[in-house]
């Protein structure tokens with residue numbers, strides 16, 4: 515009998531995390547849930563712990579430790595709190611694979627700790643590769659561990675590459691929905707509201723990535739993520755707008771042949787493929803019907819109006835700490851936009867300024883990334899007061 519896979523889910527209370535738990539619930543013979551974590555949603559974390567009975571839970575917010583501890587008093591579950599605990603729980607012997615479903619820069623440290631401990635990574639947290647892709651992929655290679663992409667576009671590319679890993683890639687096309695503001699002018703974007711920006715046409719996701727999709731920063735982050743996952747140059751990575759989100763991305767090989775991966779937009783598919791590769795699970799998920807989609811369409815991405823996409827390519831070409839600074843600026847700007855303290859177009863304005871003004875290091879160490887992230891956040895916060 516096949517051994518169950520020990521899984522740690524960092525960010526189990528989020529959009530990816532809860533969908534991953536649904537997958538685990540459906541296949542109890544495949545997975546052994548070891549660790550779940552949340553930042554502040556103690557209520558849901560406690561509920562998940564009682565239902566799934568993992569070995570360990572972590573609550574990021576230390577002020578909520580006692581509440582979680584008390585609620586799980588009669589359960590045989592270890593409870594820890596704080597950011598450092600995330601780095602410790604991924605090292606447990608029983609953990610085979612770590613699903614990084616937490617959002618933002620906070621994913622970097624525990625991902626590096628998991629790699630150091632020799633654990634495979636199912637990577638949803640794209641910011642980790644944007645901030646420090648070189649260090650992360652180098653350390654993974656040195657340890658001989660695998661990073662399986664969860665992001666739908668990168669899972670699509672990965673699926674297209676199965677059986678082709680020895681064949682050079684000529685180019686990849688990352689598909690983009692275009693978000694809720696596809697086709698809008700700069701003028702029209704000046705007055706968009708938070709609730710408009712949170713209305714993604716095809717995907718239901720966490721707030722941060724939903725705003726990133728609306729501003730096209732999500733696609734910019736994905737271009738950088740693809741560079742590190744698949745070892746590509748920026749000119750080999752193209753973005754094509756595909757409003758239906760059915761073709762999840764495409765690879766073009768050196769003979770000119772192209773492979774695409776398609777399916778209804780449902781993150782359970784890439785989540786489970788990352789957890790079970792090279793096997794596919796038998797599922798009852800709804801099947802794609804061609805007649806429901808008589809037209810699959812493709813458009814050029816508008817990098818002029820959606821400046822963030824252009825900035826991501828610039829950061830990628832600049833290398834070093836550039837993408838780390840851009841990511842930090844964007845995290846601050848998106849948070850301020852979510853708090854309705856800045857306008858939608860301020861996000862790209864702040865990102866551009868921070869990318870230009872943050873001191874640049876061409877060959878950064880881990881500590882340099884930490885320092886750059888801090889400096890860029892400070893700068894972005896200052897810039898939010900100036901229009």
Ligand SMILES: NC(=O)C1=CN([C@@H]2O[C@H](COP(=O)(O)OP(=O)(O)OC[C@H]3O[C@@H](n4cnc5c(N)ncnc54)[C@H](OP(=O)(O)O)[C@@H]3O)[C@@H](O)[C@H]2O)C=CC1
Pocket residue numbers: 524525526527528529530531551552553554555556574614615616617618620638639640641664665666717718719720721722723781
């Ligand atoms: N949602 C999606 O469909 C997709 C998401 N991704 C990527 O996956 C990652 C997660 O996205 P998503 O699930 O949408 O995000 P959510 O905001 O829905 O969930 C984030 C999770 O991370 C936890 N968390 C938040 N901040 C911290 C922190 N500082 N330290 C530790 N844990 C934290 C949250 O805890 P709490 O609930 O307590 O706040 C929650 O469990 C992102 O990097 C995103 O870009 C990629 C492709 C698709």
Ligand SMILES: CC(=O)[C@@H](O)[C@H](O)COP(=O)(O)O
Pocket residue numbers: 665666667689690691692693717726727728732733781
């Ligand atoms: C589901 C997923 O992978 C998201 O990253 C999604 O792709 C966002 O859609 P956009 O194409 O609008 O950024």
Ligand SMILES: [Mn+2]
Pocket residue numbers: 665666667736
């Ligand atoms: Mn994606």
